[in-house]
């Protein structure tokens with residue numbers, strides 16, 4: 001076991017170094033072939049078997065706000081300068097907004113602190129408007145309220161409720177997925193890892209202060225057939241190195257990996273943040289679209305934080321044409337629909353050659369099964385055949401039939 005573990009770590013470091021050096025950007029970077037001891041000391045975990053009747057699940061489609069060249073989290077040096085406004089952008093987090101939200105909120109916090117520090121002495125705290133009520137806008141609001149208990153902060157959002165955001169449709173794994181492919185040089189990867197590490201600091205703090213359950217945060221193992229580049233990018237200083245060995249499933253007799261990561265359960269997390277903002281006097285103006293730049297600059301606040309996700313590529317608004325829609329579909333299966341409630345793990349991969357991508361995250365009240373990344377597609381229509389295919393694929397993987405991945 002000791003030798004196998006050493007070999008595994010050495011082998012991982014080789015693969016991980018390739019990913020971190022930018023040589024391997026895709027999500028899946030190789031197939032495990034070495035002999036290794038079973039994971040979990042040979043303990044077998046319950047496997048899913050999804051009922052394929054539409055009454056047993058629901059389909060969801062979300063559009064990831066991917067940004068070519070990586071997300072933007074910085075002050076705009078041009079926009080608003082003539083009007084004495086400070087515009088801070090925080091959007092374009094693609095498939096990783098849940099993961100990056102806290103880290104980016106901390107960066108926004110440091111930009112706001114600098115604006116306050118540079119004010120002439122004796123000035124009152126500036127007023128802040130946050131545009132957008134997804135995970136990015138809400139975590140910025142929390143960060144600023146936690147730092148400045150009496151600052152005037154409000155959220156203006158096009159959404160009528162959190163149910164209309166992309167964020168609530170996310171799976172909720174802590175991993176810089178999708179967006180990691182935009183960070184290729186060592187310097188870029190270091191920057192991305194910095195945001196991920198800052199986010200994790202806040203997640204771990206929730207464990208220390210006992211608020212993790214309230215926010216729907218859980219520790220989770222992710223079992224994978226191949227090494228996965230998004231989690232590998234984190235490196236051992238953020239998440240522990242994966243264990244390598246026989247997967248703990250009766251019919252999926254393969255060698256694979258056990259990663260340690262976290263669930264941040266979007267419906268629970270977002271609802272709690274909305275409640276918290278209500279308690280902490282941060283009003284949310286629902287159904288309040290800021291239609292264009294003149295309307296944004298006419299807001300009474302001097303600091304305006306643009307957390308509009310995909311809205312940032314709207315022709316009438318900021319019009320950042322690097323923001324691209326990436327469609328993703330999920331099957332959501334409540335635990336009372338014949339699925340073992342004690343799965344409590346994630347699974348990624350399993351299809352021959354890693355394509356199509358297949359994943360399953362067990363959450364607090366349900367399991368989500370996904371696996372679609374449709375670039376430049378913003379069609380939010382749920383296709384029942386597609387949702388059924390996701391579940392069929394996952395069933396086939398767990399009965400040991402990855403050739404049936406369709």
Ligand SMILES: Cc1cc2nc3c(=O)[nH]c(=O)nc-3n(C[C@H](O)[C@H](O)[C@H](O)COP(=O)(O)OP(=O)(O)OC[C@H]3O[C@@H](n4cnc5c(N)ncnc54)[C@H](O)[C@@H]3O)c2cc1C
Pocket residue numbers: 061062063064065091092093094095096097098099100131132133134135136137156157158159164165166167168169170171172173174175288289290291307308309310311312317327328329330370
């Ligand atoms: C299927 C799927 C699975 C995913 N899984 C994960 C995962 O496991 N882990 C992870 O980290 N990430 C995941 N993601 C990615 C994550 O969902 C996104 O990165 C994140 O939700 C982006 O958050 P946001 O706040 O920027 O965008 P949104 O949630 O879309 O929020 C944008 C807000 O801006 C508002 N808005 C837009 N325009 C205007 C305007 N002009 N004026 C005022 N308000 C405006 C909108 O109404 C909305 O409230 C997944 C995404 C999908 C689709």
